[in-house]
Amino acid sequence: MERRTFIATLGAGATVGLAGCLDAGGDPTGENEVGMTIDSFRPEELVVERGTTVTFINTSSHAHTVTAFQDAYPEEAEFWSSGDFDTEEEAIEGWNRNNGGALYGGDEFEYTFEHIEEGESRSRYDYYCIPHYVPHQGTEMRGYVIVEE
Ligand SMILES: [Cu+2]
DSSP states (O other), rough: OHHHHHHHHHHHHHHHHHHHHHHHOOOOOTTEEEEEEEOOSSSSSSEETTTTEEEEESSSSSOOOOEEEETOSOTTTOOOOOOOOSSSSHHHHHHHHHHOOOOOTTTTEEEEOOOOOOOSSSSEEEEEEEEEEEEGGGGEEEEEEEOOO
């Protein structure tokens, strides 16, 4: 009987926790926006026209970054990230030093996608969140933007 009570209590706690997560994070409301949960970007794939400014909004209560994977963007484009770092290495150092590049709950970061690889009709920009991209632990907070003509 005691054991059964314990399980019932645990179940109720889990349900409340899940509802809290859904409230705290999720899909943004506007066009060309990317929201964030506690460990993912929403949506993970976004397709935009060249020249579109995308707003990344931290719709969660956890600190995140928006950080390009080095060279995972058209050759004509430059490295891009929240915190305005020049390379992925600097972005990681900045985060480790003092949470550089952090977007806290409600913070926004904008980036304009202006380039498409020469000779292609679309290009892909891959990005991730530094503290929540730990593939060997099964955590991969990442996303990508496809830019079209
Ligand atoms: Cu994150």
